[in-house]
Amino acid sequence: MPCFFQAQGMASQAFSLLILLLSSAIAFSDAGSIGVNYGRVANNLPSPDKVVELLKSQGLTKVKLYDTDATVLTALANSGIGVVVALPNELLASTASDQTFADNWVQSNISKYYPATKIEAIAVGNEVFVDPNNTTNYLVPAMKNVHASLVKHNIDSNIKITSPIAMSCLQNSYPSSAGSFKQELVEPVIKPMLDFLKQTGSYLMVNAYPFFAYSDKISLDYALFKQNPGVVDQGNGLKYYSLLEAQIDAVFAAMSAVNYGDVKMVVSETGWPSMGDENEIGTSEANAASYNGNLVKRVLSGSGTPLRPQDPLNVYLFALFNENQKPGPTSERNYGLFYPNQQKVYNIPLTEEELKNGPSTSVNENTSQAQAPISGEVSRTSVGQTWCVASGNAGEKKLQAALDYACGEGGADCTPIQPGATCYNPNTLEAHASYAFNSYYQKKTRGTGTCDFGGAAYVVSQPPKYGNCEFPTGY
Numbered sequence: 001m002p003c004f005f006q007a008q009g010m011a012s013q014a015f016s017l018l019i020l021l022l023s024s025a026i027a028f029s030d031a032g033s034i035g036v037n038y039g040r041v042a043n044n045l046p047s048p049d050k051v052v053e054l055l056k057s058q059g060l061t062k063v064k065l066y067d068t069d070a071t072v073l074t075a076l077a078n079s080g081i082g083v084v085v086a087l088p089n090e091l092l093a094s095t096a097s098d099q100t101f102a103d104n105w106v107q108s109n110i111s112k113y114y115p116a117t118k119i120e121a122i123a124v125g126n127e128v129f130v131d132p133n134n135t136t137n138y139l140v141p142a143m144k145n146v147h148a149s150l151v152k153h154n155i156d157s158n159i160k161i162t163s164p165i166a167m168s169c170l171q172n173s174y175p176s177s178a179g180s181f182k183q184e185l186v187e188p189v190i191k192p193m194l195d196f197l198k199q200t201g202s203y204l205m206v207n208a209y210p211f212f213a214y215s216d217k218i219s220l221d222y223a224l225f226k227q228n229p230g231v232v233d234q235g236n237g238l239k240y241y242s243l244l245e246a247q248i249d250a251v252f253a254a255m256s257a258v259n260y261g262d263v264k265m266v267v268s269e270t271g272w273p274s275m276g277d278e279n280e281i282g283t284s285e286a287n288a289a290s291y292n293g294n295l296v297k298r299v300l301s302g303s304g305t306p307l308r309p310q311d312p313l314n315v316y317l318f319a320l321f322n323e324n325q326k327p328g329p330t331s332e333r334n335y336g337l338f339y340p341n342q343q344k345v346y347n348i349p350l351t352e353e354e355l356k357n358g359p360s361t362s363v364n365e366n367t368s369q370a371q372a373p374i375s376g377e378v379s380r381t382s383v384g385q386t387w388c389v390a391s392g393n394a395g396e397k398k399l400q401a402a403l404d405y406a407c408g409e410g411g412a413d414c415t416p417i418q419p420g421a422t423c424y425n426p427n428t429l430e431a432h433a434s435y436a437f438n439s440y441y442q443k444k445t446r447g448t449g450t451c452d453f454g455g456a457a458y459v460v461s462q463p464p465k466y467g468n469c470e471f472p473t474g475y
Contacts, residue, residue, distance in 0.1 A: 031299065031300045031301060031302045031312060031352065032299040032300065032302070032304075032312035032313035032314045032315065033061075033062055033299070033312075033314045033315070034060070034062070034296055034299055034300065034315055034316075034317065034350060034351075035060065035061075035062030035063055035064055035082070035084075035314075035315070035316040035317070036055070036060055036062070036063055036064070036316060036317045036318075036319070036320045036337065037063075037064045037066075037268075037269055037316050037317065037318045037319045037320065038051065038063050038064065038065055038066075038072070038319070038320045038321075039066055039318075039319050039320070039321070039323050039326075040066075040069075040072075040323070041323040041325045041326045042321065042322075042323040042324045042325050042326075042340065042455075043324065043325060043452075043454070043455030044324060044340045044391040044393060044394060044455040044456065044457070044458055045321055045323075045340050045393070046340065046341075046342060046393050047075075047393075048069075048071050048072045048074075048075035048076075049075045050342070051072075051075070051320070052075045052076055052079050052081070054320075054338070054342050055079075055081055055320075056079065056081070058350050058351075059350060059351035059353065059354070060081070060350060060351075061080065061081055061082060062081065062082045062083075062084075062120075062316065063076070063081055063082070063083055063084070063320075064083075064084040064086075064123070064268065064316045065083065065084065065085050065086055066086050066088070066126070067085070067086055067088060068085045068086070068087075068109035068110070073085070073109075073113045073117050073119075074113070074117075076117045076118070077113065077116040077117045078116055079117075079118075080118065081118060082118050082120045083117060083118055083119050083120060084119075084120060084121045084122070084123055084268075084316075085109070085110070085119055085121075085122055085123070086122070086123040086124075086125075086126060087105065087109075087122060087123070087124045087125065087142070087146065088125070088126070089125050089126060089128060089131050089133065089135050090133075091105070091142075092124070092125050092128070092135045092138040092139060092142045093135065093138050095124075095138070095141075095142040095145055095146060096137075096138035096139075096141035096142040096145060097138075097141075098145075099145050099148065099149075101145075102142070102145035102146050102148070102149045103149045103152065105146070105149070106146060106149035106150060106153065107149075107153075110122065110149075110150070110153075110155075110159065111153045111155065114155060114158075114159070115158075119159055120158075120159060120160065121159060121160040121161070121162055121202075122146060122159060122160070122161050122162070123162055123163060123164055123205060123268070124139065124142050124143045124146055124161060124162070124163045125139055125142070125163050125164075126163075126164050127164060127165065127166040127207060128163060128165075129165060129166065129168070129169045129185060129189070130166055130168055130169075136185070136188070136189055137188065137189070139163060139189055139193065140189060140192045140193050140196060143161050143163060143193070143196055144196060146161055147161045147196075147200060156200070160200065160201070160202040160203065161196075161197075161200060161202055162197065162202050162203055162204065162205045162266070163193065163204075163205060164205035164206065164207050164268040164269065165204065165205065165206055165207070166207050167206070167207070167208055167209075167212075167213075167247060167250075167251075169181055169182060169185055169190075170182065170250060170251065170254055171183065172250075173247065173250040174246075174250070175233040175234055175235050175246075176233050176235075176236075176238075176240070176246045176247075176249040176250040176253055176307065177233050177234075177235030177236040177238070177249075177253055177307075178235055178250075178253065179249070179250030179251060179252070179253035179254040179257070180253070180254050180257050181254045181257075181258065186258060190258060191258055191260070194255060194258065194260035194263050195260070197260075197263050198260060198262065198263055202264075203263065203264035203265055203266050204251070204255070204263055204264070204265050204266070205265075205266050205267075205268035206248070206251050206265055206266070206267055206268060207267075207268055207269035207270070208244055208247045208248060208251075208267055208269070208270050209269070209270055209271070210223045210224075210242075210243040210244050210247065210270075210272075210291070211223070211271075211272050211273065211282065211283075211291075211331075213243060213247065214243065214281070214282055215281070218243065220282060220287070222241070222242065222243055223242075223243045223282070223291070224272075224287060224290040224291045224294060225241075225242045225244075225290070225291065225294030225295055225297075225298055226290060226294065228241060231246065233246075233306075236307075238306040238307060239306065240306060242298070244267075244270060244295065245305045245306065248265065248267065248305050248313075249305045249306060249307040249308070251265065252265065252305070252307050252308055253307070264311065265311075266314045266315075266316070267313065267314065267315040267316065268316050269316060269318040270295070270315060270316075270317065270318060271288075271291070271292060271317055271318035271319060271335045272287055272288040272290075272291035272292060272335070273288060273330075273331035273332075273334045273335050274287075274288040274289075274334050274335075274336075274345050274346065274461060275330055275331065275334040275386065275459075275461045276329060276330050276331035276334065277329050277330045277331070280329060280330070280331050283330075283331050283334070285345065285346050285461060285462075288335075288345070288346060289346040289347070289348055292317060292337070292348050293348035293349065295315065295317075296317075296348060296349055296350060296355075297349065297355060298313065299312075299313045299314075299315050300351075300352050300355055301355070317337065318335050319335045319336050319337070320336060320337060320338060321336040321337075321338050321339070321340055322334050322335070322336035322338075322339060322340065322345070322458065322459075323335075323336065324340075324451075324452060324455075324458050324459070330448075333459070334459075334461075337350075339458065339460065340391050340393060340458050341391060341392050341393065345461075385461070385463070385473050386446055386459050386460065386461050387438050387441070387442075387459070387460050387461075387462075387463060387464055387471050387473070388434075388437045388438045388440070388441035388442075388450075388451035388457050388458070388459055388460075389434040389437065389438065389457060389458065389460055389464050390402075390429075390430045390431075390433035390434040390437055390456060390457055391455070391456055391457060391458055392430055394455060394456035394457075396429060398453075398454060398455070398456045399429050399430065399433045399456050400429060400433075401454075402433060402437070402453035402454060402456040402457065403429070403432060403433040403436050403437075405453070406433075406436040406437055406439070406440045406453070407436050410436075410440045411440070411443060412436045412437070412439035412440040412443065413439045413443075414432075414435070414436050414439065416435065416469065417431075417432045417435050417436065422468060422469060423435050423466070423467075423468075423469035425466075425467050425468075425469075426466050426467055431466045431469075433456070433457075434457075434464060434466070434471075435466075435469065435471065437451065437453060437456075437457045438464075438471050438472070439472065441457075441459075442472055442473060442474050445474075
């Protein structure tokens, strides 16, 4: 036997190499896609033109919006970026009851920009079943009317109609094989919606967040796509190594239970916050980097979930930016991959090329190197501490006015940024404003809303440092 293998060595190695290369090519050709949600509930974000440049520089080719803002759609024209736009919940009633309204909406918000702007889908409503304004009954009629408008413009085959649902529409989600929709939703809206999606060749959108499902009863490694022993579904014997895939398959099982198991699915929102309140378990930059980084690797490496292995995962990460005006706990304002100044909150691969070349640090080791929120050196992340810095996108006039307020009526300690003092250099408006804003923020015990200054500032979780200037964390 040893002699036989030795004689066949070169041919065997060549064949093995060929198989390896083909396998690698097939894996990536069958891979899913990574997109990003571009929310704008903030007053300190870069212009849409700069956002498009950022998306292109990061290799992101798909973006999901929450409206049809003219400036954003115009900026995306001729970029080659696939776009999902949205018809908001507040327009569902009018769209459902009036075909003319739907026609006018499509004319003003879709056909006006398409095909220069590569609109691929329209999300009609968002998590409608939990909308406090009771818009559920309008959903399917609105979807049908918008689709009818697309047909009139002969673009219905290129632009799909869908609607993102929340995991809360499930009656059961564990084990995944027992997934089922809430009975009160099945006949009135779930089955009609799934039938419409099937008839039009569209797909269901699902917002799924393991962060919300994670608790001390669930392994953090299981939630973050890290190595773990896995969880066996006693209903079908399938083994799961990530909570997100278990959530997705619960929805697939629920669709199969109502005889629509052949409808495709896209994960329209998922993410992990890099910062949160003290009672928000699991919020950290390391965990956010692990979740999103490992998810990207999982998606772009090909194959689907245990229940649907042949269906690649298509995912939109939430979100592109930290959005400083989102209400709720601190985590809500810290899902972003980027700070408003377009610096990464943490380093993760976002494209197949980055995966093939290998990330600079492993997202599985909780050692992802976060990027500087501002220019200059950045010290080691300090867990639980936050600082306030100036936004370079705010403009000189706004920054100067905010700096004057902080150092005057606001009571910030601005002595260190006076000529000759320790933090005078670098002598720039952004550096001085950052020091003053942070002083104010720390004096106000980092309270909600104390790092805003009319959109001229935002919170970071890594200590900024200009030259020899150390930013305080309390007074």
